[in-house]
Amino acid sequence: GQQVMQIPQYQHVQEGEDFTTYCNSSTTLSNIQWYKQRPGGHPVFLIQLVKSGEVKKQKRLTFQFGEAKKNSSLHITATQTTDVGTYFCVAYGGATNKLIFGTGTLLAVQP
Amino acid sequence: DGGITQSPKYLFRKEGQNVTLSCEQNLNHDAMYWYRQDPGQGLRLIYYSQIVNDFQKGDIAEGYSVSREKKESFPLTVTSAQKNPTAFYLCASSIRDRESEAFFGQGTRLTVV
Numbered sequence: 001g002q003q004v005m006q007i008p009q010y011q012h013v014q015e016g017e018d019f020t021t022y023c024n025s026s027t028t029l030s031n032i033q034w035y036k037q038r039p040g041g042h043p044v045f046l047i048q049l050v051k052s053g054e055v056k057k058q059k060r061l062t063f064q065f066g067e068a069k070k071n072s073s074l075h076i077t078a079t080q081t082t083d084v085g086t087y088f089c090v091a092y093g094g095a096t097n098k099l100i101f102g103t104g105t106l107l108a109v110q111p
Numbered sequence: 112d113g114g115i116t117q118s119p120k121y122l123f124r125k126e127g128q129n130v131t132l133s134c135e136q137n138l139n140h141d142a143m144y145w146y147r148q149d150p151g152q153g154l155r156l157i158y159y160s161q162i163v164n165d166f167q168k169g170d171i172a173e174g175y176s177v178s179r180e181k182k183e184s185f186p187l188t189v190t191s192a193q194k195n196p197t198a199f200y201l202c203a204s205s206i207r208d209r210e211s212e213a214f215f216g217q218g219t220r221l222t223v224v
Contacts, residue, residue: 031210042201043154045212088153090213097161098169099144099203099213101154 002027004091004102012108019079021105023072023089032065032072033090037104043088046074079109114138117202117216124196124223132187132219134202140214141207143185147171148199148218157200160185161207189221196223 003026013019023032031050035043047056049065049072056063062075072089089102115136124130134143142161146154156169160179174193179185185204189196199220205213 033212035213042215042218043203043213044215048210048212050210097142097207098156098159098167099205100156101146104153106151 002091002100004089004100006087006089006102006105008105009103010106010108012110013079015081015109015111016078019076019083019107021074021087021089021107023074023102025070025091027070029069029091031092032069034063034072034074035088035090035101036085037088038085041085076107079107081109081111083107084109115202115204115214115216117200117219119219120217122219122221124221126223127191129188129190130196130221132189132200132202132221134185134187134216136183136185136204136214138204138214139182140204141182142205143179144203144205144213145169145175145177145185145187146201146203148201154201157187196221 005024007022033048034046037043047063052069053067054065060077064073086104086106088104091100118133144159145157148154155171157175158166158169158177160166163182166177166179176188199218201218202216203213205211
């Protein structure tokens with residue numbers, strides 16, 4: 001079945017450093033969503049990308065959708081301790097509309 | 112306030128007992144989902160439903176059962192057949208549309224002793 005892989009699995013940075021997580025799908029995607037889950041919390045929607053090559057920004061966060069619509073990335077500039085959490089990319093799977101979560105990247109930020 | 116509610120937040124059960132986790136939403140969403148999350152792991156899909164009285168198995172449905180008798184409710188039963196039920200369970204809902212975001216409940220942490 002469809003798989004969505006993320007790398008790295010874990011990243012530890014010093015506050016102020018940049019961070020990037022990459023998402024790769026085994027199939028072409030109609031769109032990609034990104035969620036953030038704080039420790040002990042539930043996933044919260046960040047953004048959705050639909051168009052090939054699309055780039056969206058939210059303050060220090062930059063999201064990109066690949067030209068082939070099979071990969072995506074999230075880049076955080078100058079991380080802060082509030083950025084701590086697990087970042088998931090999410091895709092809709094096939095004709096069934098089920099939500100498929102990527103494996104996630106846990107970000108730790110040291111003050 | 113509109114939202115999705117899971118209850119209880121923490122649940123303890125003895126091994127061999129069935130337990131039902133509640134998930135209610137007042138967002139008028141057609142689609143609802145149940146995920147399981149183990150420590151340090153991602154979310155794995157248990158069951159999902161796109162419409163009332165219909166649901167499909169996800170990737171790890173064995174040992175679980177669901178019902179969707181009402182649009183706003185999607186309870187999950189963890190049966191005694193589930194070999195390792197201790198986990199964090201998350202319920203989500205969305206408009207039945209590929210371009211809609213999913214809203215999650217606060218989750219239920221189930222511990223089986």
